[in-house]
Amino acid sequence: MKRKQLFEFEDQSWFPGFLRNYLTDFLQFISNQFDIYKNITPLLSELVKKDGNNTIVDLASGGGGGLYRLSNRLKEEHPDLKIILTDYYPNLKAFEYVRKQSANFGYEKESVDARKVPSHLKGVRTQFLSLHHFREEDAVQILQNAVDSKSPIALFESQERNVKSVLAMLFSPINVLLMTPFIKPFSLGRIVFTYIIPLVPLFVMLDGVLSALRTYTIPEMNELISRVEGHEHFEWKTGKQKSSPVGILYLIGTPK
Numbered sequence: 001m002k003r004k005q006l007f008e009f010e011d012q013s014w015f016p017g018f019l020r021n022y023l024t025d026f027l028q029f030i031s032n033q034f035d036i037y038k039n040i041t042p043l044l045s046e047l048v049k050k051d052g053n054n055t056i057v058d059l060a061s062g063g064g065g066g067l068y069r070l071s072n073r074l075k076e077e078h079p080d081l082k083i084i085l086t087d088y089y090p091n092l093k094a095f096e097y098v099r100k101q102s103a104n105f106g107y108e109k110e111s112v113d114a115r116k117v118p119s120h121l122k123g124v125r126t127q128f129l130s131l132h133h134f135r136e137e138d139a140v141q142i143l144q145n146a147v148d149s150k151s152p153i154a155l156f157e158s159q160e161r162n163v164k165s166v167l168a169m170l171f172s173p174i175n176v177l178l179m180t181p182f183i184k185p186f187s188l189g190r191i192v193f194t195y196i197i198p199l200v201p202l203f204v205m206l207d208g209v210l211s212a213l214r215t216y217t218i219p220e221m222n223e224l225i226s227r228v229e230g231h232e233h234f235e236w237k238t239g240k241q242k243s244s245p246v247g248i249l250y251l252i253g254t255p256k
């Protein structure tokens, strides 16, 4: 399947903010519920140790993704670890909810563009389920910005560009309908737009299928790295880590 840039509804500036938040809240819920990042803990732990800032700067955080569960695992080796949530469209309610769950989380109130991260945000940069949102030149810019500021960077995707992922996304509305009552913080709007006017299941499915169709393959990730000026000053790793129930694609770069 050839990669197509396409578009996702949640990326559009006209897309209602409250619906975008319901979509990313759902991603946060399933990522933590199924602990999908458990097997990438050693990869991230090594980066945190090497970097020495004891901080993860998460870009394109949405509703916080699976970082809550991951943070608990990472804290076993890095008890003072801090995690800063950021986004181009910050979901402050969700950020505050995650911060209340765990005091090692903080967040940026202002919009943070993954392609041009402000210099005061120092630490290991992470991105979960968002590399595919960026067209090639923007994805290269994300890596370039990390290289220019000598910041380690780790990008993870839990879907792939294949028939299995597309089929899984087509069935995702069932999960939305089953899991919505358990998503916190509770919101009457979420219930209305899931069960009465079912826009949340519809857009989770549409954006999910579109996400799968535009996910970079490992050779394409390697191609992005080769386009970064000064890439030879970083060590790069790309691959796929089994982490039941999914496989996690990763692209990791660290200063040599």
Ligand SMILES: C[S@@+](CC[C@H](N)C(=O)[O-])C[C@H]1O[C@@H](n2cnc3c(N)ncnc32)[C@H](O)[C@@H]1O
Pocket (backbone or CB within 6 Å): 011, 024, 027, 028, 031, 059, 060, 061, 062, 063, 064, 065, 066, 087, 088, 089, 112, 113, 114, 115, 127, 128, 129, 130, 133
């Ligand atoms: C699919 S969500 C991923 C959310 C979260 N990381 C997770 O795992 O659930 C993609 C996120 O990318 C954000 N985003 C889009 N363009 C961005 C940019 N240029 N810089 C930072 N974030 C961006 C969107 O606002 C959205 O929250």
